[in-house]
Amino acid sequence: MKRFIQILIFLCFSPLAIAQPTSTDQQLANLYYSNGEFDKAIPYFEKILNKQSVKYDQLRYVECLEKTNKIKDAERAMKKFAAANNEDVDYQILLGDFYSRNNNPAEEEKIFNALIKNNTKIGYQVIDLYNSFLKRGKTEWALKTLESGRKNLKKNFPLYLQFAEIYGILGRTDEMITEYFEALEQYPNYMPEIQTELTNSIDFVNDQTGVYSKLKEQLLVKIQKKPDELIYPQMLIWLFTQKKEFKSALVQAQALDKRQGNTGAIVLDLCDMCVANSEYNVARSGYQYVIALGPDKPNYYAAYVALLNVQYREITVEKLGTPETIASAVKDYRYALRNIAKGRKGVVLMRELATIEAYYNNNAAAAQQLLDSTLAIPGLTDMEKAEVKMLLADILVLENDIWQASLYYMQIDTDFKFETIGSEAKYKNARVFYYDGDFKFAQSQLDVLKQSTSKLIANDAMKLSILITDNLGLDSNYTAMYKFAIADLLLQQHKYEDAFYLYDSIQAEFPDHGLADEILMRKAQAMQEHGKWNEAVSYLEKIVKYYFDDILADDAVFQLGDIYENHLKDKEKAAEYYKKILFECKGSLLTVEARKRFRALRGDAAIDPDDL
Numbered sequence: 132m133k134r135f136i137q138i139l140i141f142l143c144f145s146p147l148a149i150a151q152p153t154s155t156d157q158q159l160a161n162l163y164y165s166n167g168e169f170d171k172a173i174p175y176f177e178k179i180l181n182k183q184s185v186k187y188d189q190l191r192y193v194e195c196l197e198k199t200n201k202i203k204d205a206e207r208a209m210k211k212f213a214a215a216n217n218e219d220v221d222y223q224i225l226l227g228d229f230y231s232r233n234n235n236p237a238e239e240e241k242i243f244n245a246l247i248k249n250n251t252k253i254g255y256q257v258i259d260l261y262n263s264f265l266k267r268g269k270t271e272w273a274l275k276t277l278e279s280g281r282k283n284l285k286k287n288f289p290l291y292l293q294f295a296e297i298y299g300i301l302g303r304t305d306e307m308i309t310e311y312f313e314a315l316e317q318y319p320n321y322m323p324e325i326q327t328e329l330t331n332s333i334d335f336v337n338d339q340t341g342v343y344s345k346l347k348e349q350l351l352v353k354i355q356k357k358p359d360e361l362i363y364p365q366m367l368i369w370l371f372t373q374k375k376e377f378k379s380a381l382v383q384a385q386a387l388d389k390r391q392g393n394t395g396a397i398v399l400d401l402c403d404m405c406v407a408n409s410e411y412n413v414a415r416s417g418y419q420y421v422i423a424l425g426p427d428k429p430n431y432y433a434a435y436v437a438l439l440n441v442q443y444r445e446i447t448v449e450k451l452g453t454p455e456t457i458a459s460a461v462k463d464y465r466y467a468l469r470n471i472a473k474g475r476k477g478v479v480l481m482r483e484l485a486t487i488e489a490y491y492n493n494n495a496a497a498a499q500q501l502l503d504s505t506l507a508i509p510g511l512t513d514m515e516k517a518e519v520k521m522l523l524a525d526i527l528v529l530e531n532d533i534w535q536a537s538l539y540y541m542q543i544d545t546d547f548k549f550e551t552i553g554s555e556a557k558y559k560n561a562r563v564f565y566y567d568g569d570f571k572f573a574q575s576q577l578d579v580l581k582q583s584t585s586k587l588i589a590n591d592a593m594k595l596s597i598l599i600t601d602n603l604g605l606d607s608n609y610t611a612m613y614k615f616a617i618a619d620l621l622l623q624q625h626k627y628e629d630a631f632y633l634y635d636s637i638q639a640e641f642p643d644h645g646l647a648d649e650i651l652m653r654k655a656q657a658m659q660e661h662g663k664w665n666e667a668v669s670y671l672e673k674i675v676k677y678y679f680d681d682i683l684a685d686d687a688v689f690q691l692g693d694i695y696e697n698h699l700k701d702k703e704k705a706a707e708y709y710k711k712i713l714f715e716c717k718g719s720l721l722t723v724e725a726r727k728r729f730r731a732l733r734g735d736a737a738i739d740p741d742d743l
Contacts, residue, residue: 446487461492482505564576
């Protein structure tokens with residue numbers, strides 16, 4: 132009776148039954164197969180195959196016969212299917228695999244040898260048979276296919292990439308490298324494809340096979356023997372970047388640039404990669420090399436701007452600024468705006484300098500003056516004006532002129548209602564009203580932004596909206612919430628001591644208030660702004676320890692992973708926190724990014740996809 136009810140439920144509610152009118156025989160066959168009741172599945176598969184014969188059902192049918200020890204019946208069925216599809220080499224491989232499973236290697240060898248004999252005289256047939264063997268895990272037969280193909284086709288279809296692939300799978304790395312170099316020499320345009328294949332098959336950072344050293348040695352030999360061939364130094368530069376040996380890559384890039392006419396292009400590209408990997412000193416050396424080529428060179432201006440941006444990133448992103456480095460950066464930016472990047476060319480530099488002046492050099496007045504002069508530059512696009520106004524409004528908030536800031540935010544919101552920058556302005560304007568204690572109006576604006584096309588803005592709007600909703604339930608909460616909003620404004624204005632004082636007063640006056648985890652998060656963010664990573668970790672760990680069931684837990688865990696990965700340089704610890712999001716913070720909006728970072732740190736094979 133229990134089995135009958137299970138089948139009835141399956142037939143009524145299975146996705147197949149709902150989505151399309153699939154036969155009952157098909158449903159029952161697959162149900163019994165999935166439950167391991169192979170003997171009961173056989174008659175239903177036979178009914179299906181009498182009406183229509185597709186590979187999916189055929190293979191399941193043969194498997195059911197094998198599982199019930201009906202080997203002769205399974206053999207007849209498999210031979211019948213292979214004969215009916217004799218143009219499809221995959222069926223022949225499946226038949227050979229059947230004999231292999233059932234202790235008949237001689238028959239398997241006979242079938243596979245015949246396949247190779249009949250399908251290795253035309254290039255595309257060799258590739259198809261090779262891929263079919265590989266798909267079924269028959270690596271030695273895949274290699275034999277290539278060997279026969281090369282013998283028959285000779286130089287007409289050299290099969291370099293396929294040989295390299297199979298040698299890599301078999302661990303024959305010397306032969307793999309030889310094939311790749313043969314391919315490079317004959318077909319230089321294969322380089323991107325070869326690089327992709329090497330990236331997919333080799334862990335260059337933790338290479339245990341010695342492939343990296345072998346590749347480097349052979350490339351250096353090739354460069355010496357064939358100094359006029361550019362493909363080898365290009366390949367060597369790429370190899371160094373995979374190993375994160377950016378200094379060595381820069382040496383090769385500069386040498387190659389000299390051979391290519393001293394344009395600086397290849398060095399500039401490498402330096403941009405260095406910046407993306409926080410290798411600022413190497414990037415700085417490379418940009419200085421391009422600048423030294425002279426202002427008449429095509430990449431002079433781009434290198435100059437990028438060199439300044441290195442200082443900007445060190446100060447604003449890495450939080451490595453000191454009074455001396457900040458003063459030096461301001462001086463360098465001012466010089467560039469006077470002599471290198473005048474007018475519209477300097478808009479980006481003006482915004483970067485204004486950010487440094489206002490937020491890191493305690494000189495908001497100079498920042499405002501700079502941005503006002505930027506808005507006066509003729510020929511600015513509407514978007515350029517909006518970006519300048521946005522930063523100007525942010526600085527006005529810093530200076531406590533929140534209503535003038537609100538006017539700028541509203542202008543941007545009106546002018547770019549359907550653009551991301553407009554949504555950002557609306558969100559920042561909602562924060563102005565939040566700072567002023569007008570929580571209801573702020574929330575009405577935040578509710579609109581929950582539907583923003585920008586996930587980041589929508590997420591920020593949702594967080595602030597939930598904060599307001601969760602903490603305005605009782606009369607007493609208004610006092611705490613009002614203090615909290617003022618403290619948030621002080622934090623935004625970089626008045627950290629005053630902000631911390633207010634946060635602490637809330638905890639003293641309302642010890643059981645729901646804002647406790649929010650206060651810890653704000654303090655953690657303040658420490659991050661100062662580059663005090665260990666102090667930030669301490670606050671975030673308290674959220675994880677005491678408030679793991681609250682809404683900020685996953686955010687705290689993710690920030691811990693980010694700090695350990697990018698600032699404290701502890702990859703193992705970072706991976707632990709990203710993994711914690713995957714397994715303990717189900718439904719988190721940060722899951723996708725956490726999974727990507729976890730895999731980057733540990734590799735795809737380090738985690739079972741079924742667990743994610």
